[in-house]
Amino acid sequence: MFDDLNDLYQQVILDHSKSPRNFQKMEKANRVAEGKNPLCGDQVTLYLLMEGEVVKDISFQGSGCAISKASASLLTDSLKGKTREQVKRLFEEVREMITTGKINGDEIGKLAVFAGVHKFPARVKCAILPWHAVVAAMEGKPEPVSTE
Amino acid sequence: MNTDGSIAERPKNPIDWQALRHDFPILHQEVNGHPLVYLDNAATSQKPRLVIDALRHYYENDNANVHRGVHELSSRASAAYEGARNRAAQFVNARSANEIVFTRGTTEAINLVAQAWGTQHIKAGDKILLTEMEHHSNIVPWQLLAERVGAELVYLPVSCDKGLLDLSRLDEWLTRDVKLFAMTHISNTLGTVNPVVELCARARKVGAVTLVDGAQSAGHCLIDVQEIGCDFLAFSGHKMCGPTGIGVLYGRLERLEATPPYQGGGDMISTVEFQSSTWNKVPHKFEAGTPHISGAIGLHAAMDYLDAIGRENIAQHDHELAAYAYGELARLKGIRLFGPHVGRAGVVSFLAADVHAHDLVTVADQRGVALRGGHHCNQPLMKKLGVESTARASFYFYNTRSEVDRLVEVLKEIQKFFGGNS
Ligand SMILES: Cc1ncc(COP(=O)(O)O)c(C=O)c1O
Numbered sequence: 001m002f003d004d005l006n007d008l009y010q011q012v013i014l015d016h017s018k019s020p021r022n023f024q025k026m027e028k029a030n031r032v033a034e035g036k037n038p039l040c041g042d043q044v045t046l047y048l049l050m051e052g053e054v055v056k057d058i059s060f061q062g063s064g065c066a067i068s069k070a071s072a073s074l075l076t077d078s079l080k081g082k083t084r085e086q087v088k089r090l091f092e093e094v095r096e097m098i099t100t101g102k103i104n105g106d107e108i109g110k111l112a113v114f115a116g117v118h119k120f121p122a123r124v125k126c127a128i129l130p131w132h133a134v135v136a137a138m139e140g141k142p143e144p145v146s147t148e
Numbered sequence: 149m150n151t152d153g154s155i156a157e158r159p160k161n162p163i164d165w166q167a168l169r170h171d172f173p174i175l176h177q178e179v180n181g182h183p184l185v186y187l188d189n190a191a192t193s194q195k196p197r198l199v200i201d202a203l204r205h206y207y208e209n210d211n212a213n214v215h216r217g218v219h220e221l222s223s224r225a226s227a228a229y230e231g232a233r234n235r236a237a238q239f240v241n242a243r244s245a246n247e248i249v250f251t252r253g254t255t256e257a258i259n260l261v262a263q264a265w266g267t268q269h270i271k272a273g274d275k276i277l278l279t280e281m282e283h284h285s286n287i288v289p290w291q292l293l294a295e296r297v298g299a300e301l302v303y304l305p306v307s308c309d310k311g312l313l314d315l316s317r318l319d320e321w322l323t324r325d326v327k328l329f330a331m332t333h334i335s336n337t338l339g340t341v342n343p344v345v346e347l348c349a350r351a352r353k354v355g356a357v358t359l360v361d362g363a364q365s366a367g368h369c370l371i372d373v374q375e376i377g378c379d380f381l382a383f384s385g386h387k388m389c390g391p392t393g394i395g396v397l398y399g400r401l402e403r404l405e406a407t408p409p410y411q412g413g414g415d416m417i418s419t420v421e422f423q424s425s426t427w428n429k430v431p432h433k434f435e436a437g438t439p440h441i442s443g444a445i446g447l448h449a450a451m452d453y454l455d456a457i458g459r460e461n462i463a464q465h466d467h468e469l470a471a472y473a474y475g476e477l478a479r480l481k482g483i484r485l486f487g488p489h490v491g492r493a494g495v496v497s498f499l500a501a502d503v504h505a506h507d508l509v510t511v512a513d514q515r516g517v518a519l520r521g522g523h524h525c526n527q528p529l530m531k532k533l534g535v536e537s538t539a540r541a542s543f544y545f546y547n548t549r550s551e552v553d554r555l556v557e558v559l560k561e562i563q564k565f566f567g568g569n570s
Contacts, residue, residue: 041536109440
């Protein structure tokens with residue numbers, strides 16, 4: 001059943017959307033940013049603890065579709081211990097993959113489960129939303145970021 | 149269903165709804181490898197061949213600018229454009245074609261009233277009454293006006309469980325300082341049919357001017373502006389088998405005459421001098437520039453088409469199909485339904501437990517079923533209902549019971565897909 005959809009909703013995505021990792025507010029966070037998709041009401045808040053250039057800890061809260069939730073969950077799993085530069089580079093690779101399906105670079109790792117999203121243009125924003133929020137948090141932008 | 153939400157009697161000669169599907173070329177295609185089941189009619193309806201042909205005929209035979217030329221083609225185009233105005237007047241039972249202003253759609257019609265009429269007649273401290281189930285297009289123009297003139301917006305509450313306006317408290321909201329009451333006839337999210345006749349009568353008692361948003365009702369039931377007793381009515385062609393980019397503002401003649409121009413330009417003037425101008429008569433005063441001539445002609449064809457079927461029959465069909473869908477969905481486990489239990493128009497909003505509306509519509513689309521998922525341009529209502537979004541199936545007369553069955557089948561698959569993996 002739904003072979004066509006297994007590309008989009010891979011088991012890992014369904015799993016992370018149902019039991020998201022690092023899904024809590026972080027009291028000791030020194031960077032916070034919110035992302036919103038006004039079209040469907042998805043909302044995500046990213047909490048970062050930065051030590052110098054390094055992401056020491058990261059968590060998120062929010063509500064949204066399976067894709068945006070899983071994206072936020074896997075993102076928090078992948079970014080711990082990375083430097084600001086590494087996060088930005090990974091964001092570019094992830095963005096490229098989600099919009100074209102092409103995987104360039106070897107940093108992607110298990111984020112590769114989002115490669116199928118490019119076949120569903122209406123859902124690209126869902127997957128990218130938490131990434132916008134994390135970059136905004138690192139930059140210390142005070143305003144919520146929006147996909148629109 | 150009638151204007152007041154009551155159910156009309158069954159037509160004497162049952163209509164072959166299945167046969168009407170052949171009038172719509174677009175319906176006969178596969179989407180993602182499955183027959184298209186189009187259930188997003190509240191967003192826009194599909195177009196019958198007759199409407200498409202009317203546009204083509206106009207461009208192939210009569211195309212010219214209106215009211216400007218003395219040549220034959222211009223006369224034909226002008227006659228066709230004004231013919232559409234006459235037809236629209238008849239369609240809503242206006243007293244005269246002068247009460248019909250062509251606009252881009254419902255949104256522009258409401259903006260016209262808010263900007264032109266509102267700026268002249270709404271003063272600081274006045275209240276504008278809306279309902280909690282309004283589409284953004286019947287909220288934001290009033291917010292802009294209220295901000296400009298210093299008026300206050302107040303909202304008649306909706307009960308979350310029944311999806312109905314709380315009329316027992318209408319007097320609390322409809323006070324003497326309410327100068328305008330704008331309400332939707334049919335809710336695009338809840339499917340509620342509001343008692344517009346009563347609401348307008350109550351508004352008149354306190355001297356409030358009324359605007360009815362007919363976007364979801366004009367092509368779905370008989371509309372009689374004299375019976376409703378509204379001052380303004382707005383609707384869109386594209387939701388009633390007509391083209392996009394054309395809509396109607398009905399305004400009672402006295403109201404339109406007391407309204408300054410909306411936009412300036414050609415056609416809306418009588419004389420222009422370098423420093424000042426005088427305005428053309430109503431309704432031309434509100435139609436600056438070359439209008440959407442082909443759109444009006446297409447809308448004329450759509451109105452003829454709908455009335456050949458009979459809008460009372462369409463209302464009955466919508467209502468029966470929505471009731472059937474509501475019943476079938478209610479039998480599924482884990483489905484939460486929104487809006488009134490009975491007497492609804494052809495709109496059913498719902499959520500499936502553990503499946504976000506956005507995921508649901510993506511998967512349904514993979515099965516050829518076109519639904520809408522989101523806030524339906526009703527963000528304040530969503531907030532009140534305590535949800536971010538819903539999935540919505542909205543019906544028209546070319547939808548069938550077997551399409552509802554297909555929807556239910558696909559929903560079961562979706563629940564299994566998302567639930568079975570936990
Ligand atoms: C109740 C209601 N009002 C207004 C509108 C706006 O109509 P349009 O976008 O055609 O101007 C819609 C359509 O989305 C609607 O459903």
